[in-house]
Amino acid sequence: MTVEPAEPGLLQKLQASAREQVTGSPGDVVFKLLALGFTLIILLLAGLLLYTVWTGASESIGEFGFFSFIVTQEWNPVFREFGALHVIVGTLASSAIAVVLAVPVALGIALFITELAPPAIRGIVAFTIDILAAIPSIVYGLWGLHVLLPFLDQHINPLLINYLGWLPFFDRPAFGFSLLTASIILAIMIVPIISAIAREVIGSVPTAQKEGMLALGATRWEVMWKVILPYARAGIVGAIILGLARAIGETMAVTMVIGNAHYISANILAPSATMASIIANEFREATYSLYLSALIHVGLVLMFISLIVNILARVLVWSVASDPGGDRR
Amino acid sequence: MTQQAPTQTQRDSRDHSGAGPSLQATQEQRSHIAKVESTDPGTITIENLEAYYGNFRAVAPVTFTIPGRKVTAVIGPSGCGKSTFIRCLNRMHETVRGASSRGHVLLDGEDINGPKVDPVLIRRKIGMVFQKPNPFPTMSIYDNVASGLKLNGIKSGRPMNEIVEQALRQAALWDEVKDKLKQAGTALSGGQQQRLCIARALAVEPEVLLMDEPCSALDPIATLAIEDLIRQLAPDVTIVIVTHNMQQASRVSDMTAFFMMNEQRSGELVEYATTETIFTNPADKRTEDYVTGRFG
Structure with missing residues (x-):
C-alpha cells in the first residue's frame, strides 16, 4: 500500500471548509434564533407580569404609598384601611419556623440515604421522599386541617402552654388554627425539596475526602460532621434557600390552617396570616376596587420579597462557597 | 502483543513450578518469602490475610512480616491487589461497601482484626496517605494538621500549636507554610498538599504510616521531595508504601513485597525479600520479569 503525497496545504483547506460548514449551516442559525426567541418570551412574560401587577396595585399605591403600605398593619376593609406589615411578618415568621423545623430532618434524611442506609432501604426511602414532593398542596392542606390541626390542638398545644408558657411564643388563645400549624405543614412540604437536593450534594462529596478523615481515626459521625457537611455546605445552603422560597410562596395549605387573622402576635399558637x-x-x-388593588399590592410586595430572598441566597451561597476553603471547585 | 506478555510469562512460570499437587506449589512460593525477625515497635505480622469484594477474592492469603521502623515497598502490576492489601492494614478496606477481609494483622503482637478491636482506634495508630492529595478544602493549613488531634480530644492552645509545628517540620513543610498557616490547604501546590497530608497523618504520632502510591499525582521534583521525606521518617515510624514505580521502590525501601494476579484474578504475594535482593537477585522468575521491565 502506497500513500500518495498530499497536496500541500490540503489539510488546512479541508479544515477551513469544515469550519465554514459548521458555523454557516442553516440548522445552527435556526436553532440559535429559536433559543433566543424562547429566552425573550420568558423575559417578556416576566415584564408583563410585573406590569400587570403594578397597574393592578396602582390604586393602592396611590392611596397608601408603596413603602408605607409595607410598614402599616391596619387591615380594615370596612374603613378602607389597608397595610401589609402583619402579613409580611406572618409570611417571614411561618417560613422561618418551617425552615428551622425542616432542615435538621431533611439533612438527617439525606445523610441517612447517602451514608448510612443499606442499599435496599436507600431506594425505598429516597422514592418515598420524592413522592412527598409530588403531592398537591391542597392535599397537604386537607390533611393539615383534619389530622394535624386537631392533633396539635388536643395534644401538643396544651403541653407547650403548660411547660413553655413562660415564653411569649406559647400562649392562649390557642385553638389549632395558628402560625405554628401552618409552619409545621410548610416544614413537611419543604423537607422533600431540601433533602432531595442535599442528597445530591452530599452524594458528590469525593470518597477521598471521607477516607482522609476516616484514616485519621474519625467515626462515621465525625466524618459527616467535619468533612461531608462542610464540603457540601454551599449546596446545602442552596437547598435550604429553595425550600425557603417554596415556603414563602406556598398558598393553599397555609390558608387552610393559619386562621387568617389580621394582627401581629408573638404567640405562635394564635391565628395569623x-x-x-x-x-x-x-x-x-374584595367588593370594591381599592380592596382588590390592596390585595394585588400585597402580591407585588410578595414578588419583591421573593426576589430579595433569592438575591440574598445567591450572595450567601457565593460567600459560603468562597470562604475559607478558597478554590475548591 | 505487549498485552499478551504478562499472561504468557505467568503461564511459563507456572509450568516451571510444575503442575503437581497444589501444596507443593504453595511451598515453592513460601520459600520466596523472607522470614523477618523484628522486635522494633511498629512491626506488622500478617497471617493468612485475604481480602474480598463481595464474593470476589481480591487478595489471596498473604503471610509475611513487615519490620518496624523500616520502609517496606509493595510493588506489582496494576490490579494485583496491592492497594487493597495495604488498606487491610488499617481496616480502611472494610469501609468500602461489600468489602471484607479475613486473617490476622498483628501490630506489635496485637491483632487489629480482633473481634473487640475498634477500627477507629486502629486508624489512629496506623495512619494513611492516599494517591491524590486530599487536604480538607474547608480547613486552613493549621486546621488540616490539627484535624486528627481534635479527634483525639486535644484542645487548641499551645500544646496543639507545638504538635502542629512539629508535624509540619517532620513533613518538611514548615518553612514553606509557617507564614500562612491560616490559609486554605488547597491553595498549596500538589507536592505541598501531599506533604500537608503526610503532616496531618504524622500529627497523631502513628506507629505506622501507610502510603498508597503517594507520588502518582506529583511531578518528579515533588516526588523526590516526598521520597527524601520517607527516608527521613523511617527511623521514627514504620512505612509501608505501595508504588507502581520500581525505581521509587528501589530508592526508598528496605524491604520489597512483589504482588501479582493469579489465575483466579486474586492478588497474591509472589516474593518478599530485601529490596536489594528483589532488584538484583530475585528468586522467582515472575519477579525477575517484572523488575527488569519485561511486563507490567
Missing part, C-alpha cells in the same frame, strides 16, 4: 393566604382568602370578597 401570610401574604399568599390573604390573597387566596379574600380575593373573592
